Amino acid sequence: MHTSTFSAASGERRHDCRIPPARLATAAVCASLLCACADVRMPNYRQPDTPVKASWSGQATPVSASEAITPEWWKEFRDPYLDSLVTKAIQGNFDVKVLAARIRVAEAAIGEARAGALPTLNAGAGASFEKSTGQNFARQFNLNTQVNWDIDIWGKVEKGVQAQTAEYRASEADWRAAYLTLVSDVSTTYFQILQLDEQIDSQQQALDKAKQILAIYEAQYRNGLLPNTRVLQQRAEINRLTTDLLELRRARSLSDNALATLMGVPAGEFKVPSGHLQEKIELPDVPSGLPSELLKRRPDIVAAEYRVLEAYDLVGQAKLAQLPSVSLTASGGTSSLALSGLLKSFTFGLAPAINIPVLDPGVRARVKTSEAQSEVIEQQYRKTVMAAFEEVENTLVNLDAHKKQRAELEQQIEHLRVVAAQVEGQLKEGMVSQLDVFEAERSLLGTQLALLANHQQILSDTVTLYKALGGGWPPVEVSNARR
Template sequence: MNDTLSSRLKHGALAGTAAALLCGCADVSMKPYQRPDTPTKGAWSSQQGLPVAPAEMIAPDWWKQFRDPYLDGLVERALNANFDLKILAARRRVAGAEIDEARAGALPTLDAGAGASFEKSTGQKFTKQFNLGTQVNWEIDVWGKVAKGVEAQTAEFNATEADWRAGYLTLVSDVSTTYFQIMQFDEQIDQQQKTLAKNREILATYEAMMGQGLVPQTRVLQQRAEINRMSNDLIELGRLRALAGNALATLLGAPAGEFKVPTGSLRQRVELPTVPEGLPSQLLKRRPDIVAAEYRVLVAYDLVGQAKLAQLPSVSLTGRGGTSSFALGSLLKSFTFGLLPSINFPIFDPGVKARLKTSEARTEVAEQQYRRVVIAAFEEVENALINLDAHRRQRIELQQQSEQLGVVAAQVEAQLKEGMVSQLEVFEAQRTLLSSQLALLANHQQILSDTVTLYKALGGGWPPVDVRNAARY
């Protein structure tokens, strides 16, 4: 009998040693986290003469540089009421709560229960029994598996924080550009109405001349068709203005149709910003969407570490205590207590290996997504620089064109008084001038929108963020 027991103990010791050796062969090493390599961007293709402030000079409330108090009020209202931003804030709170949930995995759990049983059999006395018991379970985080999970969830929280910042920046940009469009439509409608009035005067002149046999009927019909076209364009401008107003209402968290922007003039209400030249550095650390993507790479990195640590033995401690009695009054007079430490070796668990492979594959996905966000950011900045530079140069040409056409219109009107030209030539000169002014107005709106887009592409006024593992703070 003693030989049998001794043999069993030897076999158990050998099995435990073999399991420890198997676990010791598991690769749980992790290289220090490094930002995924991406194509580098040494310089931007177009910088000279662009109204872009150095990074440290981009204020968080950069939209106030447009000097429009009404726009400031719209942005403040949107930041307080926009539902997309509220959703991002709620996700951030969820991620914060999940940090505590992950941290709770390293804490012991306590269960308590009470019960009673009543039994009556034929020929036997009625019996009753009462019991009270507790149990403590604690899986000790010897290798740091839970801690690694906390690090991963902390990185996810930081990613949701960056998501909120990106949503904040997108919201301000959308509110600003939509407001600029509405103001542009208002000026276009005003100019279109003036142009339409001029063309109706031309039509009246043509009709009078046709009555005198000076112009054919086809000329009158052509002018009427031109008025029809311009009236149609005016209706279209009104439609676009209404749609832009609905879009702005949604951004402000108001039902479409219940919020109206007062009629205004873009060039009178919104100033072109005059800020120092120079492009901010550290784009990869300033853009919230890039920061969020890198934090999710860190999440995947930590989950790989957690999956590797799952290959090691788990140590747990179970404690039980309780009492039972046939009488409720004597229930608390005696207690029993037990302590059961245990260690479990994952000798063969296909799920552990599969989870590790899945985590490693997800890391690759996160890294490629990060690279995609970086490449898209480079394109967005370059496009904004190109658009802003081209529109600023076009503005010079359009201003010169408008000034020259203004001189022409004034001279033609002076020549009319001397009888050197007809009234029709005056109308034509004025109509051409109005057309050039509309082009200059559209250019003003494009520069404003380009400036907003560039600030957004450069990360707005958010400070640089160093993505690091939570354990290093």
């Protein structure tokens, strides 16, 4: 420890060197030798390897995702009301707000990590008063300051800053992933509400037809043309249709509540106006993209890779902790029995120190823990990539199957319309009864409901595909570049 005392009254400076320079040089040589022994090497960061996928199923000519998906992809459905719902949800959803707050926390943590390389200054002032029996009243005043500086000569603090910067960017990607999920949920919930509205209308029509059939059955029963069991069966059918109608209305109310929560509105205080899905929502062209682009565009994959980068930096920081650390402590102060003499003399001290972790099991254990944690995070990244591939592939399979089913349902409806028209003509000629007409209309109505459900499935599949392909977010190159 090197101290220097200065007396303002005499102008003399006295020095006290407790550690000779030769010893400091010897310590520096020892530190250098230890540095050579510690394994602090880090390979250049590389994206974790994952199984390669060349193309998507059922796409002979892949299209760049940037050409197929726009940032406001939900506008491809050509429904201004959906656009307004998405806008309100982005502004009011609390999940998105929570993630936005986490971004601010991660950004503030960068400054906190960077502060570890800066010196700290503490200052204090005090006074003491003492009176003993038979002694004069004693008092003493003092001022003191102390500066501590852990010199980041190996870059340990900078590694921590880099790790926290990666976490900050991962938090941004988490927000984008939540944004995509939110827009997807708003769209599919809205489509479901419109589907339920159309199903409620169709179910009401079916119930009305069933009541008309019951009236005919009851008339035939009174005339002895039909057994009572047929009347009871029809009444049971009306009970079933009424139960289903009540269930559809219940589901509609729950969907309204779900959509309200997505927009940050208390459940029960929001209701979507009634509408028909097939009339309001157009089927857009199916977006597509190259598998390689998926890894750079999907926010959840980007977030996972940033956390791989963060783990990489934390391993580097743990390795650097094996090296000696250098710190400087400077202190200064003064004391006096009277305030008037407080500034007449000062004491300064400078204490450089080298801390050499010769035997610290915790340091080496921290390196192994960081390396093991890094491996876990890399595997989580690969898991995220594989799940993304599966999501896209499943959605493409669903879209292909539902579109083929749509073609079959449309043909079925055309056939049933011809049947219904012919049965209506036969009724006018007295060849069939009104019951036959009702049965034909009911069959047509059932197939139309199946086509409606198919329409909603294709819309939901399309929304899922937009989300799965990255939702129009620009590609991100996760590398060792720093802010």
